[in-house]
Amino acid sequence: MDFFSNPIEVASVFCSLVFIAGVARQKIWAWAFGIVGSFLACILFFQEKLYSESYLQGLYIVLGFYGWWKWRILQKLTVNHSVHRAVISELPLGIHVAFLIIGFALTLLTGWYFGHYTQAHYPYLDAFTTIFAIIATILEARKVLSCWYYWLVVNPVSVTLYIIKDLQLYTVLGIVFSLMSVWGLVSWRRAMRIY
Secondary structure, three states: OOOOOOHHHHHHHHHHHHHHHHHHOOOOOHHHHHHHHHHHHHHHHHHOOOHHHHHHHHHHHHHHHHHHHHHHHHHHOOOOOOOOHHHOEOOOHHHHHHHHHHHHHHHHHHHHHHHHHOOOOOHHHHHHHHHHHHHHHHHHHOOEOOHHHHHHHHHHHHHHHHHHOOOHHHHHHHHHHHHHHHHHHHHHHHHHHHO
16 A cells, blocks of 8 residues: 555645644644544545544544634633643543543443444444543643543554554554654643743
């Protein structure tokens, strides 16, 4: 398979890279690239019979609009409208334990459903990345620092799925996302200390 043979995959990867770089730098405009990249990825993953991933990308579109709206509100709450880093927060450990329990339960349920009622490929692995990416994205939209810890797990698991499905550009994207998750975590931690 030629690395750049699928224009939908190429365009989606480009938009996704711009999105993650912008979010790590806390730029509101990044959400627009995330929305477009997710739309294209939704089509791609449906074609590849990764139905949970396709569903996830559809949710990313909705969450992209939510993140854009939420960050606009958070920006207006700060004194200096060009800097909105002060609103990065963290949640108590108990809430994360609840997220993990709910996340694993939903992973099993989603994997079972797609495994029994569709021709989905790798339904449990697909469901895991989907459910926990939703949790991470919601936390990211709310500017919760620990969203990056979720991404540090979800991205490498996604890379495994993309390798299995021979989605070469998405494999590279997943590796880049894994590295950028470290950068995002460090960047947001630094911003919390400064403000």
